[in-house]
Amino acid sequence: xxxxxxxxxxxxxxxxxxxxxxxxxxxxxxxxxxxxxxxxxxxxxxxxxxxxxxxxxxxxxxxxxxxxxxxxxxxxxxxxxxxxxxxxxxxxxxxxxxxxxxxxxxxxxxxxxxxxxxxxxxxxxxxxxxxxxxxxxxxxxxxxxxxxxxxxxxxxxxxxxxxxxxxxxxxxxxxxxxxxxxxxxxxxxxxxxxxxxxxxxxxxxxxxxxxxxxxxxxxxxxxxxxxxxxxxxxxxxxxxxxxxxxxxxxxxxxxxxxxxxxxxxxxxxxxxxxxxxxxxxxxxxxxxxxxxxxxxxxxxxxxxxxxxxxxxxxxxxxxxxxx
Amino acid sequence: xxxxxxxxxxxxxxxxxxxxxxxxxxxxxxxxxxxxxxxxxxxxxxxxxxxxxxxxxxxxxxxxxxxxxxxxxxxx
Numbered sequence: 001x002x003x004x005x006x007x008x009x010x011x012x013x014x015x016x017x018x019x020x021x022x023x024x025x026x027x028x029x030x031x032x033x034x035x036x037x038x039x040x041x042x043x044x045x046x047x048x049x050x051x052x053x054x055x056x057x058x059x060x061x062x063x064x065x066x067x068x069x070x071x072x073x074x075x076x077x078x079x080x081x082x083x084x085x086x087x088x089x090x091x092x093x094x095x096x097x098x099x100x101x102x103x104x105x106x107x108x109x110x111x112x113x114x115x116x117x118x119x120x121x122x123x124x125x126x127x128x129x130x131x132x133x134x135x136x137x138x139x140x141x142x143x144x145x146x147x148x149x150x151x152x153x154x155x156x157x158x159x160x161x162x163x164x165x166x167x168x169x170x171x172x173x174x175x176x177x178x179x180x181x182x183x184x185x186x187x188x189x190x191x192x193x194x195x196x197x198x199x200x201x202x203x204x205x206x207x208x209x210x211x212x213x214x215x216x217x218x219x220x221x222x223x224x225x226x227x228x229x230x231x232x233x234x235x236x237x238x239x240x241x242x243x244x245x246x247x248x249x250x251x252x253x254x255x256x257x258x259x260x261x262x263x264x265x266x267x268x269x270x271x272x273x274x275x276x277x278x279x280x281x282x283x284x285x286x287x288x289x290x291x292x293x294x295x296x297x298x299x300x301x302x303x304x305x306x307x308x309x310x311x312x313x314x315x316x317x318x319x320x321x322x323x
Numbered sequence: 324x325x326x327x328x329x330x331x332x333x334x335x336x337x338x339x340x341x342x343x344x345x346x347x348x349x350x351x352x353x354x355x356x357x358x359x360x361x362x363x364x365x366x367x368x369x370x371x372x373x374x375x376x377x378x379x380x381x382x383x384x385x386x387x388x389x390x391x392x393x394x395x396x397x398x399x
Contacts, residue, residue, distance in 0.1 A: 064372040064386060091386060095333030096372040098362060103371035171363075178369035183383075193387055291331075294362070 008043045008134075015039045033221035040213045040259055044134050045206065049198050051130040056197035059091040059126075060190040064100055065180045067117075071109045077157065079109075080116040084152035087120035088145065091197075094122065094288050101295045105168065106177045112160025119308055120152030123283040127201050131209075131258045132278075143319065144275065151311040158307055159300075167300035208256030216263035234270035240316035243273045244309060247280035257281060271323040276316030283308055324354040324398065329365045330374040338388045339374040346394035354398065 015038050016026050024031040067086045074082050092100060097118065104114040124145050133141040185193070232239045250257070261274035289301055296304075326343055330336025340358055347354055359365060368377060372386030376394070383389075383397050 065369075068371065092372050093333065093335065095331050095335070096386070098331055099365055099371045099373060102362065102366055106366070175363055175366050178367045180369035180371075183385075189393075192390060192393070196388060196390070 008039075011043055012039055015042075029221040033217040036220045036263070037213055037217040040135075040216065040262075041210065044131055044209060044213070044259070045202070047134040048127065048130050048205075048209075049202055051133070052126060052198045052201050053194045055126045055130075056091070056194035057190055059089055060185055060193045062086070062089045062091065064090055064092050064096070064103070068103055068107050068109065068180070071104070071113060071117075072107050074113075077153075079113045080153045080156045080160070081149075083109075083113045083116035083156065084120040084149045087117040087152055088124045088149070090117075090121065092121065094285065094291065097288060097291050098294050101292070102172055102175055103177060105172055106175055110160060111165050111168065112156045112158075114156075115159045115304060116152045116156025119155045119283065119304075119311075120148050122285070122288065123151060123279050123308075123312075124148035125282045127205060127255050128258065128278060128282065131255055135258060135262045140271070140275075140323070143323075144279075147275075147315045147318075148279070151308065151315065155304075155307045155311055159303065162303065164300050164303060167297040167303075169295050169297065172295050205255040209259065210256075212256030213259040216259035219260065219263035219267060232264065232269040232273055234272065234320040236270075237317075239270060239273045240276045240313050240320065243277035244280040244284070244313050244316065247277045248284045249286060250281045270316075270320040272316040272319030272321070275319050276312050279312045279315065280309070283312065324352070325379055326354045326356045326398075327359050327377040328356070328374060329359045329368060329370055329377060331362065331365070332360050333373065335388050336374040339376060339384075342389060342391050343376070343394055346391045346398065349391065350395045350398055352398050 015035055019026050019031060019035055019038075024034060026032055026035045067090045070086065071079060071083055101114060101118070104117070105111070129141055129144060132144055230236070232243075247257075257278060261269070261278065265271055265274055284305055289305065292301060292304075326347075328336060328340045328343060330339065336358075340356070343356055347356070365373070365375070368375065368382055370382060370385050374384075374388060375382060375386070376384040376389055376397075378397055384393075389397075
């Protein structure tokens with residue numbers, strides 16, 4: 001029963017039943033597209049609201065301040081792994097990257113460890129995770145989280161090995177931080193936090209989702225399979241590269257691209273190509289680079305985006321090979 | 324009473340500021356409300372995630388937009 005509810009088979013069958021009743025043949029192109037649109041829209045909105053609530057509630061137990069305290073005590077390679085894992089669960093929005101960066105450095109957390117956090121945190125996005133889970137299932141969603149952590153650990157470790165501390169703006173080292181008070185939230189405050197996150201995330205991305213699902217529905221019915229698999233299929237090595245580059249200016253629209261990816265993958269586009277595209281939309285965002293410019297010099301921004309970009313492309317190729 | 328909204332200038336920071344103004348008028352209270360966008364001043368409060376709310380020098384909320392009712396409780 002539980003499996004029936006969570007596989008959304010009821011929704012699939014219900015949508016087909018209603019469409020058939022009103023005279024739409026879901027076996028045809030047109031009917032198939034309409035079915036895709038209605039089914040995906042309802043399923044993703046339900047999943048997104050529920051899961052973002054649960055994930056945010058869990059996240060309310062973590063805070064940037066607490067993460068900093070934990071990382072201050074760790075050293076070596078372990079610290080990179082911890083920073084990446086904490087990057088997943090610590091709630092913080094990209095406009096906080098600057099105070100977060102300064103706070104970490106001021107607390108004596110090594111630059112490379114700070115970057116392990118900064119790389120994984122945006123790559124593993126909770127909304128993207130939920131949508132992946134809804135569309136492709138737990139295996140792909142799990143690969144997504146795992147590769148985000150691996151990228152953060154390796155990327156941060158390379159930055160550590162390159163000893164790039166001199167490319168941090170001088171004033172960062174001079175800032176003295178006030179004492180951090182870690183306040184414990186009450187249960188009501190945690191629920192409030194989770195609710196406001198659902199409102200914020202769903203409110204922000206539903207339009208892009210609808211557009212994405214709409215385009216996905218069109219592709220589902222009409223896109224030319226042979227051409228797509230020829231140019232964007234797993235065998236074309238350039239596809240991943242282009243997908244990553246195209247993604248950079250698309251920042252907040254990332255979630256809308258997942259339903260498009262679903263339809264494209266059904267038409268022969270590589271899974272890794274789609275994954276690279278999605279990771280790049282959130283991790284290689286222009287707004288974040290502009291924010292980070294306040295605290296680090298262009299050379300370090302270049303190294304950071306270079307390592308992240310190459311990493312994402314590598315993940316794309318790997319996924320195209322194994323999935 | 325002195326209220327400071329700390330934030331680097333994102334939408335959430337503006338939302339928090341608006342909620343503070345609404346909470347004050349709803350509670351019928353008067354206060355000095357200031358928006359702090361300077362990063363050095365923000366850091367001096369020990370805050371790493373914006374937006375944050377400071378009332379009479381004490382950090383009461385960090386990293387989220389406090390709701391109007393919640394702010395009323397703080398300023399009572």
